[in-house]
Amino acid sequence: MIDERGERLIDRDLLVLMKAPPRAGRVQVAVEDGRDTWLVEFDTAIQTSRRSGLRGQLSRGRAFAGLLRQPLAVRGTPVPVAKQAGGAVVARACVIRCRRSVRSRLGRGRDRDLPRFGTLGAQCGFSVVQLLPVHDVSTTGPSPYAPVSAFALDPAYLSLDACEDSWRGWARSAAGRAAPAADAAKSAERVDWSAVREVKGAGIQLAFGALSCATSGTSARRAPVSSACT
Amino acid sequence: MKEQRAWLDDYALFSVLHARFNASWPTGRTVRAIAVGRVGERPADEHRDGMLQVKWLQWQLDSQWASSAPRSERSGVELMGDQPFTVAMDSADVVVAMATSSTRPHRASRRSHVTVGHDWGLPVFNWPP
Numbered sequence: 001m002i003d004e005r006g007e008r009l010i011d012r013d014l015l016v017l018m019k020a021p022p023r024a025g026r027v028q029v030a031v032e033d034g035r036d037t038w039l040v041e042f043d044t045a046i047q048t049s050r051r052s053g054l055r056g057q058l059s060r061g062r063a064f065a066g067l068l069r070q071p072l073a074v075r076g077t078p079v080p081v082a083k084q085a086g087g088a089v090v091a092r093a094c095v096i097r098c099r100r101s102v103r104s105r106l107g108r109g110r111d112r113d114l115p116r117f118g119t120l121g122a123q124c125g126f127s128v129v130q131l132l133p134v135h136d137v138s139t140t141g142p143s144p145y146a147p148v149s150a151f152a153l154d155p156a157y158l159s160l161d162a163c164e165d166s167w168r169g170w171a172r173s174a175a176g177r178a179a180p181a182a183d184a185a186k187s188a189e190r191v192d193w194s195a196v197r198e199v200k201g202a203g204i205q206l207a208f209g210a211l212s213c214a215t216s217g218t219s220a221r222r223a224p225v226s227s228a229c230t
Numbered sequence: 231m232k233e234q235r236a237w238l239d240d241y242a243l244f245s246v247l248h249a250r251f252n253a254s255w256p257t258g259r260t261v262r263a264i265a266v267g268r269v270g271e272r273p274a275d276e277h278r279d280g281m282l283q284v285k286w287l288q289w290q291l292d293s294q295w296a297s298s299a300p301r302s303e304r305s306g307v308e309l310m311g312d313q314p315f316t317v318a319m320d321s322a323d324v325v326v327a328m329a330t331s332s333t334r335p336h337r338a339s340r341r342s343h344v345t346v347g348h349d350w351g352l353p354v355f356n357w358p359p
Contacts, residue, residue, distance in 0.1 A: 115301035122306030129302065134295075134311035137318075145352070146318035148244070151237045153291040208283045 131157075138197065156197045160207055231289055237322075238285055240264075244322035246280035265329035319353045 118129055133144040136152040231238070247263045295311075302309040317323045 115298055115305055118302035118305040118307045118309065126307055128308045128310055130310040130312065132312050133314065135314045146320070147314040147316075148248075148318060148321045149237065149241045150314060150317050150321075150323055151234070152241050152288055152322075153295065155287050155291065157294075158287065158291055159294055204283075204287060208286060211286075212279065 138201075155204060156200050158200065158204060160203055231285060234288075238288060239281075240326045241288075241322040242281035242284040243277060244325055245284045246277050248320075249280075261325055261329045264325055316352050324353050 133147070134153055134157070135147040136149055136154045137144060137146055138148065138155055243264060247260055251257070251260050251263070299309045
C-alpha cells in the first residue's frame with residue numbers, strides 16, 4: 001500500500017477482515033511478487049471447525065499467509081494483469097471467532113478480540129490488520145456498500161463486556177438473557193451475520209434498558225451520561 | 231461527545247425514526263419527521279431516550295476502538311479501519327440533506343452510459359453546472 005507521497009505504508013502482507021459474504025463465491029485479487037502481478041483466486045467459503053478455536057485459526061492464518069507469499073503455488077493458472085502502483089496483498093479472512101468469544105455470551109467484540117488477533121497476525125508475519133467495513137450499515141442490510149452514515153461505527157462491533165465499569169454488570173445481565181440466541185448464532189457452521197447483528201442489538205437494547213431503569217430514580221448517576229450525550 | 235454533534239445528533243435522530251417507520255428508503259414521511267425532529271436543534275421528548283441510546287452506543291464504540299488500536303500496535307500490527315467512498319441513499323446524511331434543503335439526490339440509472347458493473351442504488355452528487 002502506497003501513500004500519496006509514493007512511500008510504502010505497510011509491508012508486503014496485509015490481512016483484510018471482512019464481514020461474512022452472504023453466499024460462498026470466488027474472489028480474484030491482483031498480487032504482486034516484485035516483478036509481475038498475478039491474478040489470484042480465493043474461495044470465500046472458508047470452513048472453520050467448531051472445535052478448532054484460536055489454535056485452529058492460528059494454523060489457518062499461517063497457511064493463508066504462506067499461500068499469499070507464494071503466488072505461483074496458488075491454485076489456478078497465474079495470469080499476468082496490469083501493473084498496479086501498490087504492492088499490498090489482500091486476503092479475505094471472514095470473521096474471527098475464538099474460544100473466549102464462544103464462552104462470552106455475546107462475544108468479546110473488537111476491544112478484546114482484535115488485540116489478541118493482532119498478536120496472532122504478528123506471529124503470522126502480518127503488519128496490518130484492517131477491519132472492513134467499520135461504518136454502520138445496520139439499517140440497510142448486509143451490504144458493506146451502503147453506509148447509513150459517513151461517521152458512525154457499526155454497533156455489531158461493540159463489546160458489551162468492555163463497556164464502562166458502571167454498566168458492566170447490567171451488560172452482563174443483559175447478555176445472559178440473550179444467551180440462547182447468541183449460542184445458536186455461534187454454533188452455526190458459517191457466520192450468520194444477520195443473526196449476530198440481531199443478537200448483539202438485543203443485548204445492547206437490554207443493557208441500555210437496564211441502565212435506564214437503574215438510573216431513572218437517581219439523577220446523580222445518570223447525569224454524567226445525559227451530560228455527555230446531549 | 232459534544233465535539234461530534236455535527237453528525238451525531240442527526241444520525242441519532244435518523245436511527246430512531248428509521249426504526250419507528252421501518253422504512254428502507256427515504257419517504258416523504260421520514261424526511262418530514264426528520265425536519266420536525268430537528269426544529270430548534272432540540273429533538274422532541276419522545277425521541278430523547280432513543281437518541282441517548284444511539285449516542286451512548288457510538289460513545290462506547292469510539293472508546294473501544296481508541297483502546298484497541300494502541301494495544302494492537304503493541305502486539306506488532308497496525309489496526310486500520312476504512313473510509314466509506316459514499317453513503318447509501320437511505321442514510322442519515324442524505325435524508326437530513328433532503329429535510330433541511332431542497333437537495334434531492336438521485337440514484338444512477340441502470341441504463342446510463344455505464345453498461346457493465348453493478349447498480350448499487352447509491353446517490354450521486356448534484357454538482358453545480
